[in-house]
Amino acid sequence: MVKKHISRIYTGLIFFFLYAPIFILILFSFNEKKNLTKISGFTLKWYFELFKDRQIMQAIYYTFIIAIIASIIATIIGTLAAIGLHNRKKSKRKTALLTINKIPMMSPDIVTAIALMSFFIYINQKFSFFELGFGTLLIAHITFNIPYVILSVMPKLKQMPLNTVEAAMDLGASQFYAFRKVVLPEIFPGIITGLLIAFTMSIDDFVISFFTTGHGISNISILVFSSARVGINPKINALSTLLFITVMFLLILINKRTKKV
16 A cells, blocks of 8 residues: 555656646746746737747748658658568568667767768768758658657567468459558558657757758757747747647547547
């Protein structure tokens, strides 16, 4: 009984320290003044100001357009790569490829960021057509998202019954039809998980984005970093609140859909 109470207290403290800062941020997004220590009144003006701020709206646009495109492309490439790796026979080469896939996730973001930035600068100096900007930021996001998709799809491939594709082909199905009707439904939850992880990682990323973007192209994380150097802007609190509510809404929808399935 005592252990159960201690466990509940411990769990409660973990959730408190995780979510207390978020709820404080939400609270001060409705504060009338720019004071972060005292509530001086309730207002929605920071939310109206948020949508009037051209710089913030531009950052939101770039954040979501890059996240959507990068997550879709990374999911397609990662899924095909996972299938290719799964179909390979066990060998040292397969083990090496799986290890290489994990390296970008284990390495610090700053290493990946500097490596990609150096590569883009080298290509630009060599061929003079690859300047840092939207294209390099998109490629960088696709690159660091692919390993997460592969690791999301691989477990579903391993759970798939053996020789199901061969059985379908023996019954007259073409290779593509067998993939569409047998493999794809089995690994679809892993694909959706990989897509959501890639989308979330893309929205959340700062370090790699900071080193691979160009002039005039910034996402929300870069904008928040730039704003924080001159003081916390209540409009950023409002933006963070809207992002948090959006994520919570999507999680509730996904959980309901999963229960129905």
